[in-house]
Amino acid sequence: MYIIGLTGGIASGKSTVSAMLTELGAYIIDTDKIAHAVVMPGQPALLAIAAHFGNEIMLPDGNVNRKNLGDIIFQNQEERSCLEKIIHPYIEMQVDNSIEKAEQLGYQIVVIDVPLLFEAGWQHRVDEIWVVYVEPEVQISRLISRNQFTTREAMDRINSQLNLTEKAERSHVVIDNTLDLANTKQQVKSAWHNVCAKMNILE
Numbered sequence: 001m002y003i004i005g006l007t008g009g010i011a012s013g014k015s016t017v018s019a020m021l022t023e024l025g026a027y028i029i030d031t032d033k034i035a036h037a038v039v040m041p042g043q044p045a046l047l048a049i050a051a052h053f054g055n056e057i058m059l060p061d062g063n064v065n066r067k068n069l070g071d072i073i074f075q076n077q078e079e080r081s082c083l084e085k086i087i088h089p090y091i092e093m094q095v096d097n098s099i100e101k102a103e104q105l106g107y108q109i110v111v112i113d114v115p116l117l118f119e120a121g122w123q124h125r126v127d128e129i130w131v132v133y134v135e136p137e138v139q140i141s142r143l144i145s146r147n148q149f150t151t152r153e154a155m156d157r158i159n160s161q162l163n164l165t166e167k168a169e170r171s172h173v174v175i176d177n178t179l180d181l182a183n184t185k186q187q188v189k190s191a192w193h194n195v196c197a198k199m200n201i202l203e
Helices: 015-026 033-038 043-054 066-073 078-103 137-147 151-159 162-167 180-201
Strands: 003-006 027-030 109-113 129-131 171-176
Touching: 003 015, 003 162, 003 180, 015 027, 015 109, 015 129, 015 180, 027 078, 033 078, 033 109, 043 066, 043 078, 066 078, 078 109, 109 180, 129 162, 137 151, 151 180, 171 180
Parallel strands: 003 109, 003 129, 027 109, 129 171
Antiparallel strands: none
């Protein structure tokens, strides 16, 4: 089995590339979805988060108030690190279970979609790293438009992650998502073909 680590920055278009890889036949493990699942009501990660951050990050229905939590962690590196230390072990466990499931199902290529791949030190868990890159001004514009953030809120979230240029320098494959979808898709197909050739997989 060959494991690709797919990363990028917020609003870089990583989900779009992930969807393209699904169409090509990859088994996708989405750590964002796992991160949401492990903080659902009743989950041990949520209990630990509530104990640390207090009731201000909880909604009346028992779910996390993601906006309040985001306002805290994107302006405070220490609190962000604390949150990551709480939830990362639970995410890793679910990722390991998903890799085992993919292997049982006969998949030869697994893509772990992990936004904080470098930040969390996950580069050693994968065989190859792909980064979805956009120019900084495009990233800011998309984030403001998509999430209705102020410029400061957008910048706080972008600056909480490793710079996309540095991620690109440390990756094996760079998918430039600055232009149109057709251009991005062609890059993805080419990189996928190279992996299949490496693994002797018939497409």
